[in-house]
Amino acid sequence: MATNKKKIFITESMSEPGRALLKERDDIEIVEFPNMISASDFEAMLKAQAPVHGVALGATRFGEPELEASKEMTVVTRIGVGYDAVDVPALSRRRIPLMVAGTANSPSVAEQALFMMLTLAKRAVEMHCIVKDGKWGHRLGMLPYDLYGKTVLIIGFGRIGTRTAKRCLAMEMQVLVYDPYKTAADIAAAGCEVAADLDAALPRADFVSIHCPKTPETVGMFNVARLHRMKPSAYLINTARGGIVDEAALHDALVAGQLAGAGLDVFEQEPPPSGHPLFALPNVIMAPHVAGVTREAVDRMSEQTARNILSALDGDPIRHNVINQDVLG
Known part of the structure; x- marks a missing residue:
């Protein structure tokens, strides 16, 4: 050599x-x-x-x-x-x-975020089980939801957040954006509404999709207090990094009916330990940190x-x- x-x-x-x-x-x-x-x-x-x-x-x-x-x-x-x-x-x-x-990889992560929103809103796992388990007559007892007309709050408006916003706008959703490092003009130019105060925006959102980096500022961003600000009918999607969402607080909120469901591609510990409490919840969908790995x-x-x-x-x-x-x- x-x-x-x-x-x-x-x-x-x-x-x-x-x-x-x-x-x-x-x-x-x-x-x-x-x-x-x-x-x-x-x-x-x-x-x-x-x-x-x-x-x-x-x-x-x-x-x-x-x-x-x-x-x-x-x-x-x-x-x-x-x-x-x-x-x-x-x-x-x-x-x-x-x-x-x-x-x-930003188109791939944005697609995964939208996929998780749709999977949860359309109750895809439950509908699959209704057909597979011969419970056809139960289908009208667990009606799915539309994304149309719903409000999504996007946390972080970088390469992935901007693409997620475009896809949500195409679904005719109202898109709020929280990103203190982006100008209001940039967010408005993308057809979105500025959410200057995260705590004030959370009660408005039907979906919250996280797309910010993991930093000392964002670790534990979605803690007990923030999760309690969300609607009981809202869904939380995290395709960013584990640790931004407090998993114990998320579990408790889901069990208590303070949230409708969650979609997680990332975890505080990866891979998460066997028997993780979130595994047992029917309103949680998960993926092994592959949103950007198509x-x-x-x-x-x-x-x-x-x-x-x-x-x-x-x-x-x-x-x-x-x-x-x-x-x-």
Whole structure:
């Protein structure tokens, strides 16, 4: 191997479009690692392969120990958009960009959010069981609901929240948006209503769909008090990150009839422990953190991740995909 090659660690979950872009370059050596590798094994692997110049992460944590082990890290990328498992300040101190996959998976997550709204409102699981269990005569005792004319409150108006809003508007819903970091003009231009006060907006919503990042500000955002502000007929959808919703409080609210139901793609602990109390509730639908991991999205994210890596190695990182903009000149 030529000594001037750049060594890039890629998780085994990176699909062929991304790999192909990296393989086209004769100045790059690819090293694969398991997506669910332990922190200690990952650090040891980095040390054994050092110097390592770039990494494409799935769910693996990354911070100061990994930076130290890699010796010459130039760019850290996520095959996705969430980065709560990455120590961003540690990267910034070394002027290393953290790059994400931009809009690559946002259509998929927005579709999943709408799917969960429809599944809950149309009582899809119950209707399936009525037919399968020979209880046809019970169908009029559990009528489904329309999205038409209902109010949805979208929390976070970034890449995914904006797309979710478009889909809800197409269903002829009234769309409220809570995002203190977006201007009222931007929200209004998208055909939505600004919800300046989250607590005041919650009693108006028939559906609440969470699309904000997990930060110290948003952890526990939906706690006992916030859940109590929602209508008893309302549904809560979380396709963002576990920990934004207090799961114990959600369970209690659902059991007490303070909420009609919930759709969860993410959990405080992933995978959630066997026998989790939410598993037993008939008005909860769940998915294993795959909202943004469709066949098409994985290809789009992998390709964008490869382009992010190459742009950084070539000294001109794609600016709008860089999270820690302070490292850019």
